[in-house]
Amino acid sequence: MFIDALKTIWAESGFAAITWQQLVMIAIACVLIYLAIVKKFEPLLLLTIAFGVLLANLPLAGLMKEEIGSEQGGLLHYLYLGVKKGIYPSLIFLGIGAMTDFGPLIARPSSLFLGAAAQFGIFIAFTIANLIGFTPQEAASIGIIGGADGPTAIFTTTRLAPDLLPAIAIAAYSYMALIPMIQPPLMRLLTTKKEREVKMEQLREVSKLEKICFPIVVTIFCVLLLPSVAPLIGMLMLGNLFRESGVVERLSDTAQNALINIVTIFLGVTVGATANAERFLRPETLAIIGLGLVAFMFSTIGGLLLGKLMYKLSGGKINPLIGSAGVSAVPMAARVSQIEGQKANPGNFLLMHAMGPNVAGVIGSAVAAGILMALFG
Amino acid sequence: MSFFDSILVSIFSMALVFLVLASLYALIQIFAKLVGIFKHEAALPVNVPAEQAEVLDEGAKGPEVSAGELRLKGVDEKTAAMIMAIISHESGIPLSELQFKSIKAIEQS
Numbered sequence: 001m002f003i004d005a006l007k008t009i010w011a012e013s014g015f016a017a018i019t020w021q022q023l024v025m026i027a028i029a030c031v032l033i034y035l036a037i038v039k040k041f042e043p044l045l046l047l048t049i050a051f052g053v054l055l056a057n058l059p060l061a062g063l064m065k066e067e068i069g070s071e072q073g074g075l076l077h078y079l080y081l082g083v084k085k086g087i088y089p090s091l092i093f094l095g096i097g098a099m100t101d102f103g104p105l106i107a108r109p110s111s112l113f114l115g116a117a118a119q120f121g122i123f124i125a126f127t128i129a130n131l132i133g134f135t136p137q138e139a140a141s142i143g144i145i146g147g148a149d150g151p152t153a154i155f156t157t158t159r160l161a162p163d164l165l166p167a168i169a170i171a172a173y174s175y176m177a178l179i180p181m182i183q184p185p186l187m188r189l190l191t192t193k194k195e196r197e198v199k200m201e202q203l204r205e206v207s208k209l210e211k212i213c214f215p216i217v218v219t220i221f222c223v224l225l226l227p228s229v230a231p232l233i234g235m236l237m238l239g240n241l242f243r244e245s246g247v248v249e250r251l252s253d254t255a256q257n258a259l260i261n262i263v264t265i266f267l268g269v270t271v272g273a274t275a276n277a278e279r280f281l282r283p284e285t286l287a288i289i290g291l292g293l294v295a296f297m298f299s300t301i302g303g304l305l306l307g308k309l310m311y312k313l314s315g316g317k318i319n320p321l322i323g324s325a326g327v328s329a330v331p332m333a334a335r336v337s338q339i340e341g342q343k344a345n346p347g348n349f350l351l352m353h354a355m356g357p358n359v360a361g362v363i364g365s366a367v368a369a370g371i372l373m374a375l376f377g
Numbered sequence: 378m379s380f381f382d383s384i385l386v387s388i389f390s391m392a393l394v395f396l397v398l399a400s401l402y403a404l405i406q407i408f409a410k411l412v413g414i415f416k417h418e419a420a421l422p423v424n425v426p427a428e429q430a431e432v433l434d435e436g437a438k439g440p441e442v443s444a445g446e447l448r449l450k451g452v453d454e455k456t457a458a459m460i461m462a463i464i465s466h467e468s469g470i471p472l473s474e475l476q477f478k479s480i481k482a483i484e485q486s
Contacts, residue, residue, distance in 0.1 A: 123387035
């Protein structure tokens with residue numbers, strides 16, 4: 001009888017039900033957890049995504065089970081509604097807006113062109129993805145990885161190609177974490193030592209009035225032009241207005257700390273939980289990861305090439321290294337520009353100059369996403 | 378979608394991204410000019426970030442310069458960069474998470 005009971009427990013346990021594909025996914029989850037904890041690759045999101053992958057691939061747990069009739073769905077199924085409805089990416093943008101100082105961009109608005117050029121990879125990846133057989137919606141979602149903006153990639157994918165969400169989210173955040181490895185070789189390849197040594201002039205001081213008006217003007221202009229991007233740009237600029245207005249410090253503090261942290265947990269774990277073995281272990285995943293890298297590299301190249309052009313046009317006053325910061329991974333891309341600039345000239349201090357293209361990239365990738373959603377949504 | 382179509386879509390979309398951001402560029406420039414014209418005293422007190430540091434250092438007073446939100450008084454850019462790096466290192470807080478309001482040199486009384 002005791003043996004029978006043990007057999008029953010075993011037969012009903014997840015151990016008996018687990019498949020080799022789920023074991024592979026659990027191994028992938030463990031690798032991602034390792035990368036997040038030990039290598040510190042975007043740990044805030046990678047750790048939660050990885051744990052979501054782990055939870056989703058434990059058989060019989062049913063955390064992502066849909067609600068059927070009176071039968072309750074799984075916990076993560078309900079939390080996932082925030083991703084499905086585009087709520088979490090927009091709330092993350094609210095927090096990013098509250099954390100972002102657009103001062104360097106307002107002080108040197110030509111940074112916007114670098115933010116635009118660094119969206120180049122999106123369209124290169126889009127074209128290649130189309131060529132190898134992805135639908136235009138899928139190709140657009142894959143291409144947006146090149147914007148180096150996790151929330152934008154998730155937002156676009158949930159609207160255009162929800163089936164690809166786990167692969168795209170994991171690729172986007174992994175490459176963002178790998179920026180210090182992906183960008184420097186391209187930066188050194190495409191710029192001369194003389195260009196990298198350029199010390200840039202001090203930025204002008206930006207008045208409080210300009211900083212307050214900026215989010216209002218950008219919201220009105222962008223949302224009127226691209227209504228599909230209203231949730232992202234609207235929340236980004238609302239968060240920034242909280243910060244710059246100076247009259248709602250509690251809201252600003254909540255948006256840039258508690259709220260963004262809570263939403264990051266929900267977003268990460270539920271996006272990870274969509275990566276079940278059936279959806280993830282497909283040849284398309286490898287293609288997406290490869291195309292994501294292509295997108296990132298070409299976005300960096302686009303920013304650098306325009307940076308070089310601006311170097312020439314400005315008579316050598318603009319260091320082209322700030323161009324690579326046009327990909328919107330804030331502030332990591334700007335930090336990479338700073339590090340490379342200092343390697344070429346120890347007296348170089350590019351961080352503040354690179355923040356302009358960096359935050360312009362956030363707007364640029366949201367605009368690119370809005371265009372793609374308008375075309376294929 | 379054919380390869381040719383996807384190329385066309387890419388060129389059109391990229392051009393549109395540039396157009397939108399170029400329009401923002403123009404708006405910012407126009408606004409900066411207007412602010413310059415109507416508010417000579419435009420430099421209102423900036424919003425003080427949550428985490429800030431004001432570093433005092435002895436030395437000669439010099440001309441005041443500005444780098445975005447950071448005001449440098451009597452300190453050159455190189456020295457300011459070193460001070461910020463030292464504070465980041467000593468406090469263990471990444472430079473990206475620190476926001477400096479001003480760095481000024483003062484005379485010791």
